Amino acid sequence: MNERSRDPDGTDRNARADGSGPDAAAPENTVVRRATRSDLLDVYRIEKSSFSQPWPYSAFETFLDEPGFLVAVRGAAVVGYVVSDVMPNHGRGIGHVKDIAVRPDARGAGLGRYLLERALVALAIDGATLVKLEVRIGNEPAISLYRDVGFEPARRVPGYYADGEDAFLMVLDLDAWQA
Template identity: 55%
Template sequence: MTRHRTDRVTTVEPTRTREAVRADLLAVFRIEKASFAQPWPYRAFERFLGIPGFLVADVDDGGETGAIAGYVVADSERQRGRPVGHVKDIAVDPSYRGRGIGATLLERSLDAMYRQQVGRVKLEVRESNEPALALYRQYGFVHRSTATSYYADGEDALVLVREFD
């Protein structure tokens, strides 16, 4: 797949997005640790196996199986009788960043939630994470509220929401 965006040139090797399986967990955990100062524990990912919103992007790097380049964990829950989606975690291996993989993962997770008739999707993002904020805005997310001292280091989280039409 090749993606073109106006903010920067992005080219992605042939990428397949699929549901995560147990064999992916070590790669997912390595990406998590490389991406976040306060990573989720390995066991947290085990809990999401089998959930349609736990997706990985594997990139054809010429090997027998694709390298895991990124992942997204998203699910939905009922609030006031209506399903609400939640993008809980998304990350791309540092060596694959800037190639549109995060956008592809986000897009696929939003598509999956839309098919589940989710009317709204929310997520939390560090106030200082400008690249992520730009991506989320590109996909129609807007700032709804601020969670003060949400992260262990005291940084606030912006709560972003996207309404489906």
């Protein structure tokens, strides 16, 4: 990871002109931190309200020790989360954004972008140089967000989802993103 100045609380020091990037500031009154067991019920509720085929509660339990399982908190309420991890692949760390969601009443304020960017920083620290994710072909808002952050479609995956919908596999070069 390159040497850039960061405040521990996420204060913007080197964010891009549009406010995005590795050093972007958190949305107002929001703290992003690693998920804990006490967050899981709120995470699961957000998952169920966000997806037609939600992950089971137990899936989130398996990722509790991952540095890339982050929650966004306002006051005492979890308002969003991201689940990501790093796997070695031929000597190179490949990050995988597995799941991301924001509570419906908290959407539209840049929280999804901020969570994604914080996950990318965590993945870089954990050794990833490339990050991948899958997204439903029909999920235009998510595809737009991922493109804005710097992800590019690599290929279409036919029938990826249980209901038969195709996915885009999208990738991001972390070194280029951090530059």
